[in-house]
Amino acid sequence: MDHTFDSDYWDRIWSGDRATAMRSSAPNPHLLAQAADLAPGSALDAGCGGGAEAIWLASRGWTVTAADIARTALDFGRERAATAGLGARVEWVQADLSTWQPEATYDLVTTHYAHPAIPQLEFYGRIATWVAPGGTLLIVGHLHPGQHDHTHRDEGHPPAEASATAAAITALLEPATWDVVTAEESQRTMTGPGGRERTIHDVVVRATRRP
Numbered sequence: 302m303d304h305t306f307d308s309d310y311w312d313r314i315w316s317g318d319r320a321t322a323m324r325s326s327a328p329n330p331h332l333l334a335q336a337a338d339l340a341p342g343s344a345l346d347a348g349c350g351g352g353a354e355a356i357w358l359a360s361r362g363w364t365v366t367a368a369d370i371a372r373t374a375l376d377f378g379r380e381r382a383a384t385a386g387l388g389a390r391v392e393w394v395q396a397d398l399s400t401w402q403p404e405a406t407y408d409l410v411t412t413h414y415a416h417p418a419i420p421q422l423e424f425y426g427r428i429a430t431w432v433a434p435g436g437t438l439l440i441v442g443h444l445h446p447g448q449h450d451h452t453h454r455d456e457g458h459p460p461a462e463a464s465a466t467a468a469a470i471t472a473l474l475e476p477a478t479w480d481v482v483t484a485e486e487s488q489r490t491m492t493g494p495g496g497r498e499r500t501i502h503d504v505v506v507r508a509t510r511r512p
């Protein structure tokens with residue numbers, strides 16, 4: 302890794318090619334599948350980027366806090382929510398989630414591919430503490446293709462330190478506190494900028510905090 306995942310890095314990302322791609326980005330399919338049966342309440346999208354997931358949650362009746370370190374991404378999300386008539390349902394918060402502490406807990410804490418400069422599992426452990434009793438934690442993250450097969454060297458994937466396996470994530474969740482509902486690893490094909498297809502390796506962990 303030849304850079305730090307700090308706010309300058311993420312602002313550069315959101316001001317470059319990614320900005321074009323995120324204008325057409327659809328909400329994450331894992332969120333749609335996992336959150337469809339949840340009763341709306343308060344939600345935090347940790348590392349919300351351009352806001353596709355936060356806006357989808359708002360459209361389903363959730364009151365959403367959308368937090369990200371990159372001002373550029375938040376500005377885009379805010380504008381997009383306003384255009385969708387959902388501006389009042391989403392609060393856009395600029396925060397470094399490796400140090401930020403929310404004032405309240407949430408009925409749903411979700412994150413999609415956020416990887417701050419702190420170790421990935423430490424980040425997941427932090428956001429898990431922000432789930433209210435009876436609430437849901439939904440982690441959608443990168444699974445590095447080499448994580449189970451160390452001979453695998455696939456280019457164009459996020460670095461291994463931004464990834465975690467389902468087993469490593471569920472090991473953070475004490476059985477006395479959490480019911481693990483979903484712990485899956487999967488892959489899907491996505492069409493990126495320029496119509497290029499690429500394979501995305503995902504990890505999805507959904508857990509309910511015991512009341």
Ligand SMILES: C[S@@+](CC[C@H](N)C(=O)[O-])C[C@H]1O[C@@H](n2cnc3c(N)ncnc32)[C@H](O)[C@@H]1O
Pocket residue numbers: 306311312326329347348349350351368369370371374396397398399412413414415416417418
């Ligand atoms: C790979 S992008 C994913 C964005 C969005 N969730 C999505 O799925 O399209 C990772 C996001 O995490 C944000 N991020 C990285 N480090 C962060 C930190 N320390 N605090 C808050 N957000 C952070 C980045 O700005 C970026 O928007």
